[in-house]
Amino acid sequence: xxxxxxxxxxxxxxxxxxxxxxxxxxxxxxxxxxxxxxxxxxxxxxxxxxxxxxxxxxxxxxxxxxxxxxxxxxxxxxxxxxxxxxxxxxxxxxxxxxxxxxxxxxxxxxxxxxxxxxxxxxxxxxxxxxxxxxxxxxxxxxxxxxxxxxxxxxxxxxxxxxxxxxxxxxxxxxxxxxxxxxxxxxxxxxxxxxxxxxxxxxxxxxxxxxxxxxxxxxxxxxxxxxxxxxxxxxxxxxxxxxxxxxxxxxxxxxxxxxxxxxxxxxxxxxxxxxxxxxxxxxxxxxxxxxxxxxxxxxxxxxxxxxxxxxxxxxxxxxxxxxxxxxxxxxxxxxxxxxxxxxxxxxxxxxxxxxxxxxxxxxxxxxxxxxxxxxxxxxxxxxxxxxxxxxxxxxxxxxxxxxxxxxxxxxxxxxxxxxxxxxxxxxxxxxxxxxxxxxxxxxxxxxxxxxxxxxxxxxxxxxxxxxxxxxxxxxxxxxxxxxxx
Numbered sequence: 001x002x003x004x005x006x007x008x009x010x011x012x013x014x015x016x017x018x019x020x021x022x023x024x025x026x027x028x029x030x031x032x033x034x035x036x037x038x039x040x041x042x043x044x045x046x047x048x049x050x051x052x053x054x055x056x057x058x059x060x061x062x063x064x065x066x067x068x069x070x071x072x073x074x075x076x077x078x079x080x081x082x083x084x085x086x087x088x089x090x091x092x093x094x095x096x097x098x099x100x101x102x103x104x105x106x107x108x109x110x111x112x113x114x115x116x117x118x119x120x121x122x123x124x125x126x127x128x129x130x131x132x133x134x135x136x137x138x139x140x141x142x143x144x145x146x147x148x149x150x151x152x153x154x155x156x157x158x159x160x161x162x163x164x165x166x167x168x169x170x171x172x173x174x175x176x177x178x179x180x181x182x183x184x185x186x187x188x189x190x191x192x193x194x195x196x197x198x199x200x201x202x203x204x205x206x207x208x209x210x211x212x213x214x215x216x217x218x219x220x221x222x223x224x225x226x227x228x229x230x231x232x233x234x235x236x237x238x239x240x241x242x243x244x245x246x247x248x249x250x251x252x253x254x255x256x257x258x259x260x261x262x263x264x265x266x267x268x269x270x271x272x273x274x275x276x277x278x279x280x281x282x283x284x285x286x287x288x289x290x291x292x293x294x295x296x297x298x299x300x301x302x303x304x305x306x307x308x309x310x311x312x313x314x315x316x317x318x319x320x321x322x323x324x325x326x327x328x329x330x331x332x333x334x335x336x337x338x339x340x341x342x343x344x345x346x347x348x349x350x351x352x353x354x355x356x357x358x359x360x361x362x363x364x365x366x367x368x369x370x371x372x373x374x375x376x377x378x379x380x381x382x383x384x385x386x387x388x389x390x391x392x393x394x395x396x397x398x399x400x401x402x403x404x405x406x407x408x409x410x411x412x413x414x415x416x417x418x419x420x421x422x423x424x425x426x427x428x429x430x431x432x433x434x435x436x437x438x439x440x441x442x443x444x445x446x447x448x449x450x451x452x453x454x455x456x457x458x459x460x461x462x463x464x465x466x467x468x469x470x471x472x473x474x475x476x477x478x479x480x481x482x483x484x
Contacts, residue, residue, distance in 0.1 A: 003354045009259040010159050014356050019228045025056050025063045026227035028219040033070040034094035035079055038101045040280045041265040045233050048262045048303040050107040054398050055353050066222045067110040069095055072117050101282040105295045106400045106407045114218045120200045122217040123209045127186050135250040139177025144189020144205030148247055150182045156246045160238035184243050185210035212243035230256035237261050263306040293318040299399050300363045327370045331389040341386050343394035366395045429465050
């Protein structure tokens with residue numbers, strides 16, 4: 001695995017990644033319950049696992065990623081009823097919102113994205129196995145509920161490092177049918193008032209799956225009884241992932257070799273969530289800040305750390321990415337048409353990424369390469385500029401931030417408009433350069449002030465004038481080099 005090590009939540013240690021099949025990595029991470037639009041807290045997980053996927057691919061692995069969509073859930077049913085629309089229509093609407101968020105932040109689509117409602121037969125088979133093995137039972141109250149028997153599985157609590165006696169009752173089903181209040185629902189019987197379309201036939205009566213059962217069935221179907229990495233947000237460690245691990249291993253599977261959990265995005269010190277009213281929707285944030293800067297803000301901190309959501313943090317990420325982009329643009333212009341460089345990553349960057357996906361150290365290496373590249377630009381050292389540009393492009397590619405990647409390319413119309421704007425600004429800069437050469441500094445200042453009034457900042461460098469576009473309300477990363 002080329003030295004890649006990862007923190008495993010189950011063992012609380014950083015371990016060498018040894019995959020089931022050498023040269024292949026199988027990853028399952030829990031997708032969104034599509035009951036509302038995704039906020040920045042949700043999408044951090046997508047960015048983290050996208051960077052992980054890109055790095056493992058860079059190391060030469062074939063990476064398979066399965067990320068589910070939970071499209072049947074109590075909240076989905078309640079919100080659909082309140083809105084007066086079918087539950088499946090509401091779920092599909094917000095599934096599309098999730099995909100828009102993926103695309104906006106440059107996340108590669110999963111290898112496969114199964115829906116819970118498409119895998120009821122696999123869930124029923126899993127329940128049968130658990131009942132046969134003595135780890136699950138049907139309620140005797142006629143409700144149609146089926147529960148996992150927590151006390152039948154001595155390893156229960158191993159992922160979250162809890163003793164069963166310290167756990168609160170599971171709140172996911174009526175406790176009257178349970179042998180123990182901590183038993184959790186594998187299947188929920190159909191209730192009066194529930195939509196008929198939100199139920200499926202089983203040997204225990206009509207109903208719908210419990211949340212935890214869904215992921216075990218889908219992970220097993222697409223990645224097998226043993227796979228490499230299971231991941232998600234820290235809030236899923238208990239009860240969701242604990243319950244997945246218990247029911248899958250109790251059914252005789254080895255399940256995931258490693259468990260990865262990313263930290264929360266917090267707002268005013270509290271976990272970002274819809275229930276607290278502090279969730280910044282991805283669709284709104286990427287209108288206020290450049291999407292690449294939002295991705296940079298989410299990817300740069302270590303994935304296991306909590307990060308605070310604020311305008312200040314996003315502005316800082318925007319400014320940092322603009323400095324990087326300015327170097328890339330200046331270096332590209334200096335090297336010219338024949339100056340294509342091969343992307344690469346420095347050893348220090350690789351060392352940081354191999355150490356539990358250490359993006360803070362990796363970003364520090366990126367900043368160093370940019371500083372060295374700017375020094376090489378000032379010295380007009382084409383060889384050193386080419387080296388720095390190749391490294392910067394390589395590191396940006398791993399982080400999913402390479403501005404030349406088609407992911408970030410605008411539409412054909414945007415490209416044409418960019419050319420028009422560039423040409424107009426260049427014409428003004430040419431006039432300014434001519435005025436300066438004629439020592440008509442008053443005219444040169446007027447032209448500079450004209451551009452400033454339009455939100456265009458001009459910087460004079462040894463290689464000529466550069467311009468950058470900075471709207472007054474929110475910083476952006478658009479920048480061009482003038483050839484004057």
